[in-house]
Structure formats: C-alpha cells, structure tokens
Amino acid sequence: MSEYQIIPYAKEYKSRWDRFVASLNGTYKGSKNTSFLFQRDFMEYHQDRFEDFSLLIFKEEKLRAVLPANREGATLYSHQGLTYGGLVLDAEIRLKEVMELFKELLDYLSQNGIEELELKMLPQFYQELPGDELDYLLFLTEAKLIKAETAAVIDYRNRIPLNSSRKNTVNQAVKAEFSVKKTTDFEPFWNQVLIPNLESQHDAEPTHSLEEITTLANRFKYNIHQFEVRDAQNRLLAGATIFETQVVAHVQYISATPEGKKQGTLDFLFQQLIEEHFSHKWYFDFGTSNEQAGTKLNAGLQFWKETFGARTRIQRTYRLQTKNSFKLENVVL
Numbered sequence: 001m002s003e004y005q006i007i008p009y010a011k012e013y014k015s016r017w018d019r020f021v022a023s024l025n026g027t028y029k030g031s032k033n034t035s036f037l038f039q040r041d042f043m044e045y046h047q048d049r050f051e052d053f054s055l056l057i058f059k060e061e062k063l064r065a066v067l068p069a070n071r072e073g074a075t076l077y078s079h080q081g082l083t084y085g086g087l088v089l090d091a092e093i094r095l096k097e098v099m100e101l102f103k104e105l106l107d108y109l110s111q112n113g114i115e116e117l118e119l120k121m122l123p124q125f126y127q128e129l130p131g132d133e134l135d136y137l138l139f140l141t142e143a144k145l146i147k148a149e150t151a152a153v154i155d156y157r158n159r160i161p162l163n164s165s166r167k168n169t170v171n172q173a174v175k176a177e178f179s180v181k182k183t184t185d186f187e188p189f190w191n192q193v194l195i196p197n198l199e200s201q202h203d204a205e206p207t208h209s210l211e212e213i214t215t216l217a218n219r220f221k222y223n224i225h226q227f228e229v230r231d232a233q234n235r236l237l238a239g240a241t242i243f244e245t246q247v248v249a250h251v252q253y254i255s256a257t258p259e260g261k262k263q264g265t266l267d268f269l270f271q272q273l274i275e276e277h278f279s280h281k282w283y284f285d286f287g288t289s290n291e292q293a294g295t296k297l298n299a300g301l302q303f304w305k306e307t308f309g310a311r312t313r314i315q316r317t318y319r320l321q322t323k324n325s326f327k328l329e330n331v332v333l
Helices: 011-020 040-049 095-111 133-140 164-175 187-202 210-219 258-262 265-277 299-306 322-328
Strands: 004-008 055-059 062-067 070-072 075-078 116-120 144-155 179-183 224-230 236-244 248-256 283-288 311-321
Touching: 004 095, 011 040, 011 055, 011 062, 040 210, 055 095, 062 095, 095 133, 095 322, 133 322, 144 299, 164 265, 179 265, 187 210, 187 224, 187 236, 187 248, 210 224, 224 265, 236 258, 236 265, 248 258, 248 265, 258 265, 311 322
Parallel strands: 075 116, 248 283
Antiparallel strands: 004 055, 055 062, 070 075, 116 311, 144 283, 144 311, 179 224, 224 236, 236 248
16 A cells, blocks of 8 residues: 555645745745745636646655646646646655655556646756756656746856946936836736737737736735836836745846837846845846747847846756656666
C-alpha cells in the first residue's frame, strides 16, 4: 500500500492549502517554489472559466506537495489561468521523495483518465530555495519542451548599469517635472491607457478586467501595486502594474499614452521602480518579449528592457505522458 494519498482540492482544504503555499518568509515552513498566485483567493477569481482539478499530495497525513491545475478532457494543465505553475513542494522535501510522489501523481492521473500533463514551470529565479527536482524528473519521464519564453530580468545582486540613453531620457523627465505615484485606483490607467492601447495595437483586452484587478488588489494589497506617471498638470501619461512575490517584482502590465511615449515616461517610471521601489528584491522581472507561443521575439521590446540592465532567463512549458511513470522505477541505485 502506498505511503502517499492524493486528494482533489475542495473548499474544506482552503486554509491548509493557503498555509502550504505561503512564502517561507525567513522560515522553512511551507513551500519553497511558490507565489501568491497559488493562493486560492487568487486562483478562484476566474473559476467559472476552468474546471479546477487541483491536487493535494500527503505522506502519512503530512502535506508534501500541491498541484494548482485545471482539466480539459484527457489533459491536465498547471494552471491555464496562472502565469506559471508546476508542482509546489514542501521546503524540506528531498529529491528521492519528490521522485516517489511524482510517480504516484502520474499513476493517479492515468487511473483517472488523464493521459497528458502540461506543466508551465515556475521560473527558477522565483524560487526561495533551490528546487529543480521536477526538471530532473521531467527529463527522466521524457517530457517534451513545448514552449520556451524569454523573460528579461534584473538580478539585484549582480547589477548591470543603466544604459546612458536611458539616463538621458530620465533626466529630461525630471526637468519636465513628471512624477511617479503609487495608487490604489486602477480605473484611470485601465480605461485611459491600457485598454485603448491594447485595442488599437493588438486588438486585445487585458487578461484582467478592471473589476478583477481591483478585487485582486484588495485581496493582495501587499503583492499587487499600481503606479502612474503624471505631468505637472496632473495628466496621466503612463503606468505599470506590478505583481510582487517574496523575491521578485514582476511587471504584469505596462502602457503609455501617445504623448507619454514621446516624452520617455516609461524610462522615467522604470528607473524609479527599479532604483527605489523594488531595490530590496532579488530580481526585477520585466516579463516576456515573445509572441506565437515563444517562437517569435519582439527584439525592440527586448532591447529596451536590456538597456535597464535586464538579461535573459527562460520560462519553460513541458508536456508529458502520464503512462511514462514507469520510467521513474529503478532509478535510485
């Protein structure tokens, strides 16, 4: 009989789930490869769009891992409503045990009619402790890399100086008396800048509606931040929405008005965010610069991010057959 018990998420497990995926915050209680995005109050803001199939994995009644996930037919995704996912592991877990529970997970999925598992991995630089066990197990189970996206990231512990062209633009913005302000009101940026720009340039809408981002910001006031750039007449010129984890400040949305773009407001904004607001973090993540599932690169956008000192990290998505669980047998010598 297996030592492991796998249980589908239900509301009665909410507090236990949320405690497990909480940041370590200087302790070793909880999970090491986590994010506030894995809290149930974040995952469930769009629960009507997905068939949740999140799982809790116990060993002798102790929670050892959770999988934020949704199901579509014979495929399980981790989780399509989140920027990243993967198997969230206990801080003190060791490789051999991860191998055991991952095999149990694949067998469980196969027995429940799930043939494929797609994992959009949490980027390594988000992890509070080393936690690449799953990468090794994906290699053993012959998972296929189906997407690789390039994130532009500043490593605060190994800073690359700001490009001189950015410094000049920032100085001009200072002379023009622009100001960066943090606000709890998302409406001006959403309706005056972000939505019009996405409609005109990409015929698209923000992933989060104004109502959704406002609700999430109220739930996660220490993690979701809105910044604006305004001129001396208090006109809104640009803005950015930041998702902050324990170690990373991630740019979720960025946009400027046509006038704001001409006057270099985004250079000014990001100089302030990088140098002042989030310099205590390990990393500043500008996000990806890819299109068409990572097969195309927006070189101009990537170059702009790099002038702030950002360099490339990769976010990977894998797909594997659950029947390949047998490949984890007889691995340990």
